[in-house]
Amino acid sequence: MAYLDNIRTFIRVYELGNMSSAARDMRISAAVASARISQLEEHLGVRLFQRTTRMLNATEQGNIFYPGARKILDAVDEAEAEVNEVTLVPRGILHVSAPLGVGRRLIAPEAAAFRADYPLIKIRLRLSDRKIDLAMEGLDVAFFLGIPEDSSLRIRKIADCERVLCASPDYIAARGEPDSIEALRSAHDCLNLRYPGAPEFRWPLQTKDGPKRVEISGPFECDDGDILTNWALQGQGIIMKPLFEVSDYIKDGLLVPVLRQHPPVPIQMACLYSHRRKQDPKARLFIDFMVARMAQSIGDLRLETLL
Template identity: 90%
Template sequence: MAYLDNIRTFIRVYELGNMSSAARDMRISAAVASARISQLEEHLGVRLFQRTTRMLNPTEQGNIFYPGARKILDAVDEAEAEVNEVTLVPRGILHVSAPLGVGRRLIAPEAAAFRAEYPLIKIRLRLSDRKIDLAMEGLDVAFFLGIPEDSSLRIRKIADCQRVLCAAPAYIAARGTPDSIDALRTKHDCLNLRFPGATEFQWSLQTRDGVKRIDVSGPFECDDGDILTDWALQGQGIIMKPLFEVSDHLKSGRLVQVLPAHPPVPIQMACLYSHRRKQDPKARLFIDFMVARMTKSMGEIVL
């Protein structure tokens, strides 16, 4: 097991490019991570990383060793998955990511119910609205909204989520209601979700002539979708959000829908998982459980 631990540590250091980040990810100290790398280097008789006070880069031998090490761990994980499936006692740690709104409103509320059914599975949930790299971040399952960029992963579609444009009554009272797409673009403040690496900075709205993509602008941008909702509630502008994220605010009247004749194009909700020959049973159980609960929850939300 010590040798496997050393290989796991090498892979996380290689993928994250930083000893401290890898140690935090694995919940060990940086000293333990460094010691494991040193043990592995001593066993192989080569240096796997060039270390300086500021940088850590893989050597040629490290680059050669990584693909084989990755295959070793994948094979071990698949073997463990087969054993778990035969014994019907799935166990272990499951690393899951999701956008903030999806995680807070649809996944986190159901986590306790999942643990009640499968008490030997531990959940590590990370929430972020930025793009996630499944392999580089050591994730087993990644829920997302939109279109995935990595075609090497398996995808399970959950639903097409209805989206709405909405604003606070205070904003409408001060600025008026946009009566056209052009008015939305030229006369109103729109609150945008933006983060490093984001590729979509336009809103896609439905018209009689098809989808129209427009550039919008406003005083605030953020990489946290819930903060955009908070700003909208304060009367700072118009937001485009999945309906499940703002339905309670719409029902209470704290937000009102705008431009209902030109609703945003629905956005796909799905989850990604690794393309292994044998899927980890705890990942499959978690996906099946959450997809059923999420589908039911979203089916109950209407304008």
Template identity: 70%
Template structure:
């Protein structure tokens, strides 16, 4: 398998453009990654990368080899998937990503049961609120909240998640209860926003008189971590818009109080993304089916 391992490492180095990043992605040391590339170059008797202290760029031979190497790895993956599909024991690793909130509260709790049912499948879960590139980051499945932008990926909708506007009682004591959504944009109230690098201008879609209206809210704090946003709201720094399942405990305890309940946010879609090729892998289908069933069932309890 060493030659195949060398090819896999080469592909990740080529795609990520960085030896250390590729090593982390492959769960190996940078020294091992470098050694694999050197072994491959020795075998092919060509230079695949031009290396300097600051940059790593593919040579012409590297570009040519990459296009063929990807096809080889795809063929191997498809062959393994075909074998797994006719056995009762699908095996291998699944690399899964999810935003922090749904990852911690909805996805992670279901993984042990999935592992118990399919003991030969290992799940590697990565949690992040930033936008992820499935191909570049070597992911099999990425869960999302909202509407996906990349039409090249396949989409599996799981559920529509209700959302609420809410704030801490101390904040409402100081600022008062908002009486209309216009107070979210005219400076009367502070809104706390979830943003990440490259995110579009943020607007809150609210249901007003049976129609969706978008309000360009603003406030003192922004973050790319949803739990940090909730903590700021708990400390009385402003109003947040959150899926109900993320704040259910705080609502039950009274630490957060719903506001503008007559003009609630539009529910947000929960789903997952995967490539067409990944869907041919039975362990991918099994994991998605498992999550679709159990996560959807857990939403009413969380909300």
């Protein structure tokens, strides 16, 4: 097991490019991570990383060793999955990611119920609105909104989520409601989700001629969708949000739908998982559990029922 732990540590250090980050990800100290790498290097008789006080880079030998090490780890994970499936006692740690709104409103509320059914499975939930790399971040399951770019992963669609443009009553009192797409574009402050690598500043709106991507602008951008919602509640502008994220605010009158004649195009919600020959049973159980509940929550929600 020590040698396998060393390989796992090497893979996380290689993928994250940082000893401290890998140690935090594995919940060990940086000293333990460094010792494991040193043991592996001594066993192999080569240096896997060039270390300086500021940087850590894989050597040529490290680059050669990584693909084989990854195959070893994948093979062990698949073997463990097969054993767990035969014994019908799924156990272990499940690393899951989701956008902030999805995680807080749909996944976290159901986590306790899942643990009640499967007490030997531990959940490590990471929430972020930025783009996630499943393999590089050591994730088992990644929930997302939109269209994934990585076709090498398996995808399971959950639902098409209704979206809505909305603003606070204070904003509408001060600025009025946009009565056209052109007014939204030219005369209103729009609050945009923006993170490194985000492709554009456009909102997809439905028109009589089909979907149209509308260039928007405003005083605030953020890579945290909940901050955008808070700014909208403070009267700072108009947001485009999945309905499930703002339904309570709309129901309570704290946010008001606008430009309803041109609603946003619905967005796909789905989850990604690795394309292994044998899917980890704990991942499959978690996906099945969450997909059923998330699909029901989204499917039961309609804007007209909130107004």
